[in-house]
Amino acid sequence: MRSGQDLELVHLVKRYGDTVAVNDINHVFLNGSYVCLLGPSGCGKSSTLRMIAGHESVSEGSIVLDGSDISALPPAQRGTAMMFQNYALFPHLSVRDNVAFSLHMKGVDKPTRHKAANELLELVDMSHLADRLPAQLSGGQQQRVALARALVTKPRVLLLDEPLSALDPFLRIRMRAELKRLQRELGITFIHVTHGQDEALALADEIVVMNNAVIEQAGPARDVWMAPRTEFVAKFMGGHNVISLEGHKIALRADQVRIADTGLPATVTAVEYQGAHVALTAMTPGGEEIVALVPEADFFAMPKQTGEAVSFVWDEGRVHRLLA
Amino acid sequence: MRSGQDLELVHLVKRYGDTVAVNDINHVFLNGSYVCLLGPSGCGKSSTLRMIAGHESVSEGSIVLDGSDISALPPAQRGTAMMFQNYALFPHLSVRDNVAFSLHMKGVDKPTRHKAANELLELVDMSHLADRLPAQLSGGQQQRVALARALVTKPRVLLLDEPLSALDPFLRIRMRAELKRLQRELGITFIHVTHGQDEALALADEIVVMNNAVIEQAGPARDVWMAPRTEFVAKFMGGHNVISLEGHKIALRADQVRIADTGLPATVTAVEYQGAHVALTAMTPGGEEIVALVPEADFFAMPKQTGEAVSFVWDEGRVHRLLA
């Protein structure tokens, strides 16, 4: 639901010399929503985020928060806060002082700012390590401190640039649950840049898929995944086959493709075990690749080898026609 | 099948001062198999691999290849070759010279060694870039060169330490297919260290799960995933719930848990959209967490919110009792 407090990008452009990093994008980030900016490397995600944060000047267009154009304000006055990819914790300050840094800068006295910092450390469950230096923390712990530090300014919008990419897969999954929980509790807008579609799907209320400096598709996570508009989105979101059918490109979910006795003939080119499923890649006579995600029990009941001939079927209703 | 040419670790121990990085492990790597060493950070995977490669001395025990103890031999004489995580391509040498390096060291003359290098570059499809320097290659290209360089010594065992971790997710999936293809073609043993269980499942003939300097479980990928022996393995491999049932810890696959009207009652704590599925996390009255992986169509037919009460059921036959 749109409200007066949304963050809005209006004809936003970013140029670095001749490179156009962000090309005239328009978008409304609903207040209190968790938005993931998704896209391949170099598509302009960070540039967009950094313009919102105020760390990069706006070449053209404007950024409107709460009805007023913030694009000329200094970072600290925008009502946004940023959490950096490598966390950017001040290495010479203790965890508590890191969190209290912005209050210190405002001239808040020590007891008050330490109290405020402690509260936030409590929130991210880091009170017990408040006196450590950042170098003495693990990646996940550092991330929480960075989060606490970003939140201490009571931002309206929290910006996160690939916050999970420095963590190992195990921790990544745990931390993403925490991010989500925190966003729910605080009720503020999170804008989270990532190039992992699983991360975006898991977290986002809304996914914004960028490519080549423009927004290819934006919408609720499920809409994007269920109905990719373009071939790019379909491929990038994963789990989809893009094949030509009757002169049109269509997207077909891999988990909807079944092996049958008749159907589209194909030759198995790879078999990848994925735990609950087996991904069976096969080549059609037309030279297109199709992946079928077969439940492992079904697969092992009738295993296929590379080189074997198979036939694929799917429900017609599952076919989704692509725009481009 | 065991053959005389297997690689065998016998009571292998590695100590760094007081730290025991590898604690008395025994394992047979079957000749020609693709083995993944899987485990959390710091569990001793790299140490094991580096002892096999000869880059780390063996504190105790021995490494037997082809029936003879190689643990005292210099790296180049072991019949092993290593591919490094950051590829360690010599930055001052062209791609071809990188691949030809070991032959150069042996004193092979230029035409001969270049010919050999070209053959391997052909194999990894990099012939067209043979004159470039490593800095002029993308990550994926560098990886192929590193592979070619490791293979030029005609090793019996190729050791790979997190070979895919420097690549972005998209590329990672493509390169892992190539690794698998190559291993099949060459028919030599690959020992691949990773901490991604999806990677291990997709690639490995055999998975060796390490934890705390010991091997927790080893076996074919499907066995490990279907029948984790310990709680640690069950949790680490993912997709499993570990709950207490009748005084025993059991593992239960998340995709086998269904929502029903009666059954184990629980309260939803998180809903994570994953594309084809939705991961529903809930808390049992006993304080245990259960994840149900619900096909998205089913879920959205009857969506659940955080805080809602649900009941879970599963087929008794799917319960798998854990050792510890």
Next chain:
Amino acid sequence: MAMSRHVSGWLQAAPLTVVLGGFLIAPIIMIVVVSFWGATEYSIYPAFQFDNYSYLFGSAVVWKVFLATFKYALITWVFTLAIGFTVAYFLAFHVRSQAMQTALFLLCTIPFWTSNIIRMISWIPFLGRNGIANSALISWGVVDQPVEWLLYSDFSVILAFVHLYTLFMVVPIFNTMMRIDRSLIEAAVDNGASAFQTLRHVILPLTKPGIMIGTIFVVTLVMGDFITVRFMSGSQKANVGRLISNDIALLQYPSAAATSVVLLITVLMVIGILLRFVNIRKEL
């Protein structure tokens, strides 16, 4: 394995050890030994006497000279630090392109390639009673008499020191600054720090190692100097180095050696204290 590591380490370190042994340790030992010797007009003879030291510690002038040496070191340090830090800060944080940074940095290092002595004496025509500075000041009407203290004074000595040694401050500070993660600055700005607060609370603390290394260079160079003080003060001022060089010139080696020993101990103590604040090997 462990054994061979030490042995090959020793072999590789041997040349360095030999050079330092022969041209650093042996000379120091020699100086210590000779500091107990006696001297005639033209020669020195082995002895074991404390005359040189008792004279050294007994002379008020010597104490004053040590004090002056510290004074020069301290004042020079303050100026080189202030200037060096500012210059490095400008280069590291205000110059945007790396090519420009390198170019400007090289620009600063080029004068370093002209002989120190020549650079030093070229201040003389500038600062003299009828030098450019005074002519300019008079023609602008700032003063009507030549300013005497521009040359052959503490001012000119320190000016020359600052001129010669500021670069030794700029380089390590610049080096440390360049290694500060830029996102830390953004994080500070994001947290509402003003440019000055960022400088004070983030950049300055993180630049400390560079400052320490620069300090080590400047302090030791100034404390060991003997030629700048002589030239720039017209022989009117003295520091410990001059005391030593005068003694050497007059063949009073034992006395020079005794002064040297005291100077060496002083310098090593100062450096020892500074090294407590920085791990040089890590900071490079």
Next chain:
Amino acid sequence: QEIKDITLRQFGTGVSNLNEVGQKVKEDLGFNLEMTALDSDSVTQRAATQPDSFDIADIEYWICKKVWPTGNLQAMDTSKIKNYDKIVGIFKSGKLTPESVIAQGTAPHSVGFVEGPGSTTFAKEETGWMTLIPTIYNADTLGIRPDLIGRPIESWTELLNPEFKGKASILDISSIGIMDMAMVCEAMGEIQYADKGNMTKEEIDKTFAIFTEAKKNGQFRAFWKTFDESVNLMASGEVVIQSMWSPAITAVKSRGIPCVYQPLKEGYRSWGGGIGLSKSLTGMELDAAYEYINWYLSGWVGGFLMRQGYYSAVPETSKEFMTADEWGYWFEGKPAGGDITNPFGDVLAKAGDTRDGGSFYERMGHVACWNAVMDENQYMVRKWNEFIAA
């Protein structure tokens, strides 16, 4: 071995260690003479400590007093010196003329002879074995900038006159400087020295006390250590009165800046230099060295040096290498008939100019003391260091 392969290594101060001499030696004698110029402290140091680094030492007599006892030099047989008889008396008996009074300080003759080869103590009179063969000497006084002072200067006391506060200078070579100081203190009537060339500790203390006081009051602009520093100080106007060496005056004058080598009523402070042979010289090299010495005294060098304002040890032979006008101006104190140039072609005096201080006999006849090394030298050196550091 042929004579042309021989190379003799000579070192000394920039005053007389000139490359022209080396070239002329090559022309006239056929062998090589390598010249290294150093400041006077380094000269002493090298003569005393590095006997192998030279064949010929071009040093001053007071330096000789320090260096000779080290045994680094060998005595020279005067019978091999052709012009020995023509060497002026100052270097043999100490007397310029039979009636002269011997001045205080380290007079050249007092360190000019030893009993025989190998002897390390000086003889009282001529023995036939010379330590140094005299080459060059002069009478020094204060140099002034008449244009900036604007009144006559007559006494050494003017050096400490507060009128010249911040505009005076002396040289920073202890053995020479102390003598200038002594001249000043004696002229001021503050101290009566028994022998300025051999002061007692009390005399030394008193002398330094007076000068240290002056230094602290800012009397001195700078101290100089070499000839050219003094030239620069004077020429740039940093200093208007200072102890100075004769050719330094001419150097200032040659830039068109007025400068006078002011004769003072208390007399001159004099110095002399000579060449000595390294202990290690033997055989053909030694012969070549004697040949060089004889050549040195045979006039060309003398003329060369005298035309720069120094005196030659054998003036007679030098006369042949000077024009009558030059001889008249430099030696006899007569007004110049035409432009007087130095060997490098710089004009040092115009027609009608006379030399400051007059003729050879007027100048060398008024020597009050010689640069000296005294018995309390080490004590003096320490005090000197303290003075410089004060």
Next chain:
Amino acid sequence: MEKRPLSFYVLAVFFGLFVLFLYGPTLTIGILSFQGPGGGLTFPMQGVSLHWFRELFEQQAVGDIWGAFRRSFVLGLMVMVTTVVVSVMAGLAFRKRFKGSAVLFYMAITSLVIPSILISLGVGLIFNQLGLKVHWATSGFGSQLTWTLPFGLLIMFAVFNRFDKSYEEAARDQGATHWQTIRHVVLPIIAPSLIGVALFGFTLSYDEFARTLLTSGSYNTLPLEVFGMTTNVTTPVIYALGTLTTLFSFGIIGAFMLSVWIAGRRRARLGSDAGKGV
């Protein structure tokens, strides 16, 4: 282009002044070296000419500039080569944390901070007492090394701190011997830094004064000669020399930069699509 904050302009002016301060004397010398034949060491200029440069190439009244230059150049090269070799070896050694490395490290630090004149004095004394001749190529050479080696070593620390050990492991894996690894992998990779060490070693030696003062023997090195000239020469010849040595230094830096640039171009010609994916 983005707008710069005011502080940028303030600092830019400060930096400009600093550069002026650095170059002022060099420029003064530069200008004064073009004095007319009648000119002195100070302003005002008395005409403009190349007289003093010509003079520089003629025999001076005293001293031997070109001999000194030659010696300094040779000595600089000697020191340069030795510094590179010894500091690389020591750098390699220090990576191993061998026994006694801490002591050696503190020795190197001492060598760096010890007042130069003490080295001069000590080495002079030793040679003297042992009855050895001091000579620029022996005692002078050794004394200069005590100054250049610690610098070289520190640079090597910096280099090896950033050196990825896996290059060596890869080489060992490929069958390279210890020596081959150094020769074919380590040295080529650190070569650019070695050029830096070499340049540094050469300059430090070429400019070294205090440590050579009592250790160079009969023949002066260039800085000693210049020092001698400051006391023996009253003409702008000394400035001409200064100007010339500065230009000489520029030449060396220029040649160095040119070679780096050419190397860079040669690589660039081979093309690159790094970062474009597979």
